[in-house]
Amino acid sequence: MVAAILLVVGVIAGARAALRRRTRRRVAESSAALEMLGRLNHRFEEAVAPLPPISFSFEVRLDSKPKFDAFDLGRRFREEVLQREQAIVEQMDVRRQVLRHYLDYEARVGAEALPRLGRSERADVAKTRFDAVEEQLFTEILLERPTPQARIVGVARYTSPQGRNSYEKSYIWGFDDLRQELGLAREDRERRSTTQFLRDRERSLLTPKIRIDVLQRDGRRCRACGATADDATLHIDHIIPISRGGLTEMSNLQVLCQSCNLGKSNRFVG
Ligand SMILES: [Zn+2]
Numbered sequence: 416m417v418a419a420i421l422l423v424v425g426v427i428a429g430a431r432a433a434l435r436r437r438t439r440r441r442v443a444e445s446s447a448a449l450e451m452l453g454r455l456n457h458r459f460e461e462a463v464a465p466l467p468p469i470s471f472s473f474e475v476r477l478d479s480k481p482k483f484d485a486f487d488l489g490r491r492f493r494e495e496v497l498q499r500e501q502a503i504v505e506q507m508d509v510r511r512q513v514l515r516h517y518l519d520y521e522a523r524v525g526a527e528a529l530p531r532l533g534r535s536e537r538a539d540v541a542k543t544r545f546d547a548v549e550e551q552l553f554t555e556i557l558l559e560r561p562t563p564q565a566r567i568v569g570v571a572r573y574t575s576p577q578g579r580n581s582y583e584k585s586y587i588w589g590f591d592d593l594r595q596e597l598g599l600a601r602e603d604r605e606r607r608s609t610t611q612f613l614r615d616r617e618r619s620l621l622t623p624k625i626r627i628d629v630l631q632r633d634g635r636r637c638r639a640c641g642a643t644a645d646d647a648t649l650h651i652d653h654i655i656p657i658s659r660g661g662l663t664e665m666s667n668l669q670v671l672c673q674s675c676n677l678g679k680s681n682r683f684v685g
Contacts, residue, residue: 441540442548448531449552455523456558462516468564469506469593471499475571480582483573488586492569496596503597510563517560524557565590617653620663626651629668637672647672 443449473495477483496503532553533546540548567588574581588596629651636643643649652671655661 442545445537446535446549448528451528459520465561468566470566472568477573483582486571488569497600513561563590565593614657617657617663633670637675638669639675642672650676652676
């Protein structure tokens, strides 16, 4: 009895599935929206096909437990990204290109296929049923938005002498980590080159004219020990070093003899 009921239920379910398949086929054949979407898919599917994740891995073996404990995987990740920056940027550009194609596809779908939804019909499928199935099929065959992926695996290991104990730590970074790290690296580099530029400019401002002015003002003597050019080599010194933001202007310059100047180094001395 139970078996018979199950059989009946099964037959009905099978018949429903067959009916649903037939309806879907009929709608697919007659829908102007689906026809247009199919054409767009055909044109774009290659250009918007998802690419494999950007991936690389690194492994570091430490030779002591304290080194292992102190090892900073995140910092190493940063260095690896910097080293591979060119290649990573190229891979990201390709993925950005794919995404751009997809946006183009989406715009075309919105302009050419979507407006045709609900506009088609056929005699052997009820209109409301037709529209519902059409919408369903439309979302099913819409090409998926390619999401850029990355998978960077970092591993640090330490094995004690004679292999008694093994330690391992690892981390996996994704696309957003990678993008963020690249951005930081770029900012860092720009900041460094700006700083370098400012320093070079300050050095270039130390012209023969300003050297002579400083020598005259300071009486051609070391301001620290009073040595003259007869006793020692005289230098023009930045009181606040350029590396600390000191400028090349009279108020920040002084005459020092070589030994006072070298003794001063980068420290602030009056
Ligand atoms: Zn001196």
